[in-house]
Amino acid sequence: MVLDLLLPRRCVSCARLGEDLCPGCRAALPLLLGTHCERCGAPTTWPVRRCRECSGRRLAFASARAAVAYESSVPAIVAAWKERGLRRLAELAAEVVADCLACPVADGIAFIPPDGDRSVRRGHHPAERLARELGQRWRLPLVQSPARTRAPRPQRGLALPDRRRNVAGAFAAREPVPKRLVLVDDVYTTGATATAAASALRKAGATRVDVVTFARAVRSIQSTGRPATAISGGLGATPGKGQERRGHRLDS
Numbered sequence: 001m002v003l004d005l006l007l008p009r010r011c012v013s014c015a016r017l018g019e020d021l022c023p024g025c026r027a028a029l030p031l032l033l034g035t036h037c038e039r040c041g042a043p044t045t046w047p048v049r050r051c052r053e054c055s056g057r058r059l060a061f062a063s064a065r066a067a068v069a070y071e072s073s074v075p076a077i078v079a080a081w082k083e084r085g086l087r088r089l090a091e092l093a094a095e096v097v098a099d100c101l102a103c104p105v106a107d108g109i110a111f112i113p114p115d116g117d118r119s120v121r122r123g124h125h126p127a128e129r130l131a132r133e134l135g136q137r138w139r140l141p142l143v144q145s146p147a148r149t150r151a152p153r154p155q156r157g158l159a160l161p162d163r164r165r166n167v168a169g170a171f172a173a174r175e176p177v178p179k180r181l182v183l184v185d186d187v188y189t190t191g192a193t194a195t196a197a198a199s200a201l202r203k204a205g206a207t208r209v210d211v212v213t214f215a216r217a218v219r220s221i222q223s224t225g226r227p228a229t230a231i232s233g234g235l236g237a238t239p240g241k242g243q244e245r246r247g248h249r250l251d252s
Contacts, residue, residue, distance in 0.1 A: 173204030
């Protein structure tokens, strides 16, 4: 309480005093609504099992879903959460995910581990906190997550084939895992990191891995060329089944 008096909370999006994310900005979050690819979760004009974003790729996860598009106020939220250490935003992110996405059928929940340098610098790991919060809401136990076997180069700026090669074999499970798992990360960009981590979990005994993230990069509604905002809506909208911005890191 004393800290709030000395450093009053401001909305990370509009800087209004009062809350980390004010009601107006929360209501305007770009929720991922409408139809999507059954496999990777990319927005599509009509339901498809595989889309042009994931067709032909060997994905180790069964599905990927995100609650919001990485646009509008979301990059500022993610930056405040990850880089500025506002850990309370993990609770907000979990609330939005749980409100927008159905809990996958699973026996446990895991998270994509951080690289050592970033975890030390931040003092916390956003994906782990999000997994814990979602586990409480979905009543899923947190299981042993895969560990990093090496430190790959940062994914930012790499082409998709280079991203895949960069993280291939970068994770390994340290013990057997349940058959059905939810794998959590903060942002889904290309799916390269998610598929590498899911592959490690499958080698450890998982038969199905469903990826869940707070946000994902959205380029366009596939097959239409319309901007990503055409598929977005605020929390006042009815949830559906369900970019890299300068200055904000997108590595998944």
